[in-house]
Amino acid sequence: MSSKDFFKARTILAPTLDIVEEVNNHLMAIIPGGEKLYLSSNSICMDEGNMESQLDLYGLELLNSINYSGLSPHKLILKVGVLVILPRNIDQSSGLCNGTRLQVKKLENPVIECEVLxxxxxxxxxxxxxxxxxxxxxxxxxxxQRRQFPIIVSFAMTINKSQEQTLSHIGLYLPRPVFTHGQLYVALSRVKSKRGLKVLLMNHVGMSANSTINVVYREVFEKIVF
Incomplete structure (x- = not known):
């Protein structure tokens, strides 16, 4: 935990957000130190053409439950030393861009102090x-609208989120197979060499031992002239 170089060039990749959350929660639980909970404030954007009737249809409980890759969660649980990632551009001149990885140094109420990795x-x-x-x-x-700290715990990330990143160590966790065209290729090509790659497969139904599927939509290649 004390070595920033350990984290900056390695990550765990998974195909879906729920698997990523499972991994992040597991690692968060075994990291020493007290945790701090930050709750978001959510409200419907009335100036975006939403009908007033939607105020009743989409209550706070539903808005709080919305979660997807690229959006900070309603319940953000952090500890000092935790690895986080920025889901959007904040200050490009300072290098705080979408995908920038940071390590938490201090947890305060108005701000969170982080070191850029x-x-x-x-x-x-x-x-x-x-x-x-x-x-x-x-x-x-x-x-x-969600008002929250623009960071996401990132010991693990989705394969799609890892695009355009090159790391020295990657753990590819596949409790179930990939599901979109090119997803497996993206995951395997994020690492600099095969020595830095580890893959964990979890009893994929219909697959032989130590194998998984590579999703390719052949329609993509129909009009390509070789």
Missing amino acids: TGNNVGHITLISRMNMVPTNETVPVRF
């Missing part, structure tokens, strides 16, 4: 404050 400002100490975030995910049925 990746990018051009490695070692820089930054203060992260709460900000308003309006989800742009098309699967969310209503436009709402």
